[in-house]
Amino acid sequence: MSNYKIILSGGGTGGHIYPAIAIANELKMRFPNAEFLFVGAKDRMEMEKVPQAGYNIEGLWISGIQRKLTLKNLSFPFKVVSSVLKAKKIIKQFKPHVAIGTGGFASGPLLYAAASKGIPSLIQEQNSYPGITNKLLSKKAKKICVAYDGLERFFPKDKIIKTGNPVRQGLLNITSKTNEAKKHFGLKENMVTLLVLGGSLGAKRINELIEKKLDFFNTQNVQIIWQCGKLYYQQYKIYGNTKHVQVHQFLNDMASAYAAADVIVSRAGASSVSELCIVGKPVVFIPSPNVAEDHQTKNAMAVVNQHAALIIKEEDLNADFENKFSQLIASKEKQKTLSENIKKLALVNATKDIADEVEKLLNKA
Template identity: 35%
Template structure:
């Protein structure tokens, strides 16, 4: 199998693509891959580290208001389609897969124009502009949430889940606790502000830190992000909080295992992260980022809240007292925590990557006939 895959801009588009590649390799070890992204996106660094051949095109997104920049965007798109066609002709893929981000727009569009089978994957509840555009040309659409299907007018839409869930579903609770050096008797509350941290979550955590001893059976693991680590550590020490009850980490490299060891998580509402926590059935308190396109994180979070798997706190309403009370109510109500865990697991798709692989195979076989 020869597979060309494209997606970029953020980890939410890149890591699902890498999970799909990993699944295809497991099923068909002789497969050959080409990843097309932007030289300015995170994929330019992440993908080559995985020893996956990488080529780049330059493309930008449309502004939602009338702007001369949109004329430049149209020019870049047309140029990128032409470059993508050349890459596709040279590589000769059996299928082209897009996982979102502006960069996959010209790539999947070019493939469709050349008669190559195409598949797009949508991670969020509300589809992005690129996937809405590409849905008119794709052979099939895979979505992470059942609520996403209604936004597409297409004959072949399958709810597969997010392929990132597959990798996390195999994680070890025991190894996660061992890596944190924590006893089995403690309940772990994981707080994650994202790889670059989140100022609002940082402030709320610092405001509530002197209340943590009230939750005697709980241990807090806070992933601050590299940028904020030293500042947060200094603030924690100044407040005289018991470091024995808090583990601060700038970054966690074995996040799947740490997630497997977690009893409650506080985090943003990026689609890939939600796929990971639901694959393990983790109850969550979600604080969606208000700084993302189309406010998609709040829509992701609200969907999970409606299913009974999460509680949502908007950033504008967040403070230390609200965050502490939300955590305390759940940690002191075992039945509610179990109900949320069950609901979380019910909406998870631990076999997502394999479902996407099966859909990919079906598309390629249909095209042959």
């Protein structure tokens, strides 16, 4: 049987959406007659990105709970009930053979609804420290694909498979494309290229840092590809007229951006970390402190502890950034060591390995 029905949920940020799309693409290659349906959160970026990738998507009325006391939290229980009911309705109509969750607000209601109907489900946990939703869902899930060691602290050990996080397949051979990529971006060959990534929506503190350090970068002979994010583009696009600075709302051709870079400054979301391991360039992580369980710092430290990247916490940027960055730029040896060590952490077959686990569940369905 190859006309399977496969339902997936992942959203809120690119870090949850692109892994779900990567898994769907791999399964579609294996089962060309399979039918796919995504479930996302209404008004979030998955409602745009998933159809662009060629898949149908249904939206749930769901959002995260705010960590501060706000009026929005009053509607949270109603959103959860509404979303679970709608997810059950979607499951009943679509009749999937398997359900896959890669994180994000809609993933919880969908996998809960699937489990309640006896549909085998697979969780793809991207972070080194899982959120509360996946911890709860793990009791019902058949398989849990993880990217880090030590997650038996949170999940049933017999369900865990270490696969890594799915990444865009175009990143696997970027080293040979450096010269082509530099031409693509119109970069100078005698300057160091810094790629700045703050996630798909942007990172306020990283953007403020780059703005403040433009003169410093100039003294360091650094040219910049700066992805400032959707929320901040109007504010920072003026610097795109500056010599040696390019400002982008979003980089659609990430493979070329990575290939062109000599050094990368990035947040430490799970997907970003996995991609950067494959890319194998020197990285300075600036984790977001505003995430559940401070998981970005934990993600970054898993790499830093292997002498494979540098980390600067937001609170230390003013004191430490110029010193650490200039030392990195000045030492080819340091750059080489970081590149070699981060590449050793790459799990390049993640998408295929996750699809293998899904296939096993389908064979039992």
